[in-house]
Amino acid sequence: MAQNxxxxxxxxxxxxxxxxxxxxxxxxxxxRWKLTLADAIGRIERxxxxxxxxxxxxxxxxxxxxxxxxxxxxxxQPDATQKNNLLSLPECP
Numbered sequence: 001m002a003q004n005x006x007x008x009x010x011x012x013x014x015x016x017x018x019x020x021x022x023x024x025x026x027x028x029x030x031x032r033w034k035l036t037l038a039d040a041i042g043r044i045e046r047x048x049x050x051x052x053x054x055x056x057x058x059x060x061x062x063x064x065x066x067x068x069x070x071x072x073x074x075x076x077q078p079d080a081t082q083k084n085n086l087l088s089l090p091e092c093p
Contacts, residue, residue, distance in 0.1 A: 004050045005033070007062060009092035022074060025051065026092040034092055041072050053085045060085055 011024040011034075026034035035043070041064050043049040051062035053076060060076045067073060076085040 002047050002050045004052065007051050007053050007086065008089065010086060010089045011092050012087070022086060024092060025074065025086075037074065040074060044074075053089065055085055062086070 006027050006029075007025045008027045010022050010026070012021040013023055014021070022037055024034055024036055025040050026032070040049075040051065044051065044062070044064050051074070052059045053062065054060075055076075062074050062076055064072055065075045074086060
C-alpha cells in the first residue's frame, strides 16, 4: 500500500521553464524528509508513495507529467486555483 506524504517545501534552480526547475521536494511533521525530483518521480511511478499539497485546506494530489521535450516533472492535479501549487511552496532547508 502506498504511503501518503504532504510536500511542504521544494528546492529549485532559477530557470525559465518552471516545469523543470524543481530539484527536490520535502516535508516535515514527525520527521523531516527530502527527496530528489528523480526519487520522488520513481516512488510515484512504482506506487510506493502518493504526494499531495494542501491548498486552502484542500488536498491536491501530485502527479508525474512529461514535457514536450520528454522530461518528467511533478505537477499538481488541476484545482480551483490559478497559481502553481508546487512552485509557490517555500524553499526546503
